[in-house]
Amino acid sequence: MIYPIVVYGDPVLKKKARDIEKDELDVKQLSEDMFETMEGASGIGLAAPQIGKSLRMFVVDGRPIEDEDMEDFKKVFINPQILEETGDEWAFEEGCLSIPNIREDVFRNECLTIRYFDENWVEHKETYDGMKARIIQHEYDHIEGILFTDHLSPLKKRMLKGKLQNITKGKMKVDYRVVLPAKK
Template sequence: MALLPIYTAPDPLLKTISKPVENVDAEIRTLVDNMFETMYDAPGIGLAAIQVGVQKRLLVVDVIGKGSEGEEPQPLALINPEITWVSDEDAIYEEGCLSVPDHYADVARPAEIEVSYLDVEGKQQTLRADGLLATCVQHEIDHLDGILFVDHLSALKRNMILRKLLKQKKMAS
């Protein structure tokens, strides 16, 4: 397994729409393993392939996390995920993002969702999620569509965060 570089905003790659995975093969399974290792190392609870520079509709999540006290990790890889149902009720969570480091904001999203996806064996699956898992999956699917969590904020807040990130990048180079 290998740690992958995580792209950060305002990198234009993060605004691109990811392409469907044509074939769930050994290469995709290796990418999934590397994405989990990268996500746990960061540390984070979700990671979309586009965040590591791969333009494929693939994401990994684990809202328990690696080594949380008393709970086993619950890694979940979703290939070609598609939201098939959302609740009328919204939930608000403070979101952060590995591609928008050190910035957090409240985002309202549907409280419950149903997602159709392929697992790492290429089998069709359905996931019904609520709470943090529902928020995390929606956040990562947004990445696959070129949407960052800051895009759900007011233009003023979003531009302020993006300007800070651009300044940090310039100072680091």
């Protein structure tokens, strides 16, 4: 099932998500739906809050990035916990399905160690670097209620204010279904 993607301005995107209990829901089905939703929107990562679910879960698929290192990088992360971030910070232009048509440089550490459960409830502790680490950090931010725009300077945020307001009003062009923030 393809979910509509929640866009900038919706409170679910700024809320810290809660852990998932083991038998609370069908995480295999939810992960399949999330992969299908992400692929339909040409994304490489999708967190549960982006489909309106305040749950600590995200999926990643780096295969669309044409790089040998990404060939096997399709994973489900449930109740993840970043244990350590190391290395120099490096800039890369990030975008987000929930903040369409805006891309900005974000600085992130080059390495991370993360503990998580996969869709079979098998626990993993792994270390990632480079683009894999960046994708995980971006999606992990979503379950912490942080958007990539939160990493920008105050000046950059002011410069984007109008574009972000347009997103909340639905004034954007995307080729996937979206859910706009509820009007107050």
